[in-house]
Amino acid sequence: MGERFDWFTETVSTDLLPVEIKTDRASDFHADIGAVDLGALTVSTLEFSPVWSRRTPAHIRRGDPEQYQLTLLQNNAMKACQLGRDSGLIVDGFIVTNTSVPLECETDRDGGPVRAIVLQIPRSELPLGAGRADRLVARRLPRTGLGAVMADFLTSLRDNGADCRSEERLALGRVALDLATAYLAEQLGALEGTSPEIRARALLERVKVFIERNLGDLDLTPQAVADHHHISLRGLYALFGDEGVAAFIRTRRLERCRADLARPELRAMPIQAIAVRWGLSNATVFGRAFRQAYGLTPGEYRRLVLGSGFARAVERSCTLRRPLPLECA
Numbered sequence: 001m002g003e004r005f006d007w008f009t010e011t012v013s014t015d016l017l018p019v020e021i022k023t024d025r026a027s028d029f030h031a032d033i034g035a036v037d038l039g040a041l042t043v044s045t046l047e048f049s050p051v052w053s054r055r056t057p058a059h060i061r062r063g064d065p066e067q068y069q070l071t072l073l074q075n076n077a078m079k080a081c082q083l084g085r086d087s088g089l090i091v092d093g094f095i096v097t098n099t100s101v102p103l104e105c106e107t108d109r110d111g112g113p114v115r116a117i118v119l120q121i122p123r124s125e126l127p128l129g130a131g132r133a134d135r136l137v138a139r140r141l142p143r144t145g146l147g148a149v150m151a152d153f154l155t156s157l158r159d160n161g162a163d164c165r166s167e168e169r170l171a172l173g174r175v176a177l178d179l180a181t182a183y184l185a186e187q188l189g190a191l192e193g194t195s196p197e198i199r200a201r202a203l204l205e206r207v208k209v210f211i212e213r214n215l216g217d218l219d220l221t222p223q224a225v226a227d228h229h230h231i232s233l234r235g236l237y238a239l240f241g242d243e244g245v246a247a248f249i250r251t252r253r254l255e256r257c258r259a260d261l262a263r264p265e266l267r268a269m270p271i272q273a274i275a276v277r278w279g280l281s282n283a284t285v286f287g288r289a290f291r292q293a294y295g296l297t298p299g300e301y302r303r304l305v306l307g308s309g310f311a312r313a314v315e316r317s318c319t320l321r322r323p324l325p326l327e328c329a
Contacts (some may be wrong), residue, residue, distance in 0.1 A: 005029035018059040038173030044118040052106040076111035094141035104108035106321035
């Protein structure tokens with residue numbers, strides 16, 4: 001009856017850190033755990049029925065990964081008590097904990113399952129100075145501003161990280177560390193004290209989130225992006241480096257179009273309507289760019305995917321093969 005709960009407690013204590021966990025739902029306990037290795041950092045994903053837990057000095061002596069854990073909480077509320085602070089119940093927000101300090105956590109026992117994405121950051125890797133991050137422990141941290149960027153990034157890692165190559169995951173680990181450092185430093189009121197590289201990385205991720213949310217805007221141009229973020233066009237291009245901001249916008253628009261072309265419920269929508277939906281108003285330019293990117297015209301791609309039923313296989317086989325034409329932006 002309680003095998004699932006026993007598996008959960010053993011897995012958490014082995015793969016995350018030694019901890020005591022209790023529940024009043026052992027007979028119908030539900031849990032799923034996953035992880036993506038990012039080199040020095042790890043992203044763990046957990047979904048579990050309501051529990052309460054504690055990590056005592058004895059648990060710390062038994063095993064301490066010496067980490068700060070930045071956790072994005074979703075669905076059900078949870079609170080943490082550490083270093084004499086009580087966070088209160090948190091849902092849809094962040095919380096930081098220190099694995100080297102006793103900790104008590106409790107979820108809303110009347111709520112549904114807790115969903116959490118945990119970024120495990122070795123203390124030796126976090127460039128905030130000794131003990132400064134402890135000022136943020138057991139406090140509710142917002143999911144706004146850089147927090148929204150951080151949440152979107154962690155969610156994308158959860159959904160796509162396992163499909164990345166090892167060298168890609170190492171690069172994502174560096175991005176995750178830069179973002180987390182900038183976010184935590186901002187919460188400390190000391191963003192300007194971080195390195196220029198970290199501030200640039202945080203700004204780049206904020207810009208990318210803005211672009212993703214406005215791909216359908218026909219007026220989304222590099223100049224519009226620069227103006228929105230109060231930086232010069234030259235500064236924006238420097239921020240993207242070799243990747244290129246115009247190329248990034250084109251690529252993301254084409255990828256959104258490709259996804260819509262594979263959706264059966266949009267079968268009746270004209271191809272050009274899909275292109276315009278994602279900011280590509282010139283039919284000739286769109287068709288040429290799509291073929292150059294994926295090796296098929298939009299119509300051929302739609303017929304192949306919707307006719308064969310192998311949408312997932314085609315999605316994986318179609319990858320960008322060469323730079324896209326500049327006039328597609």
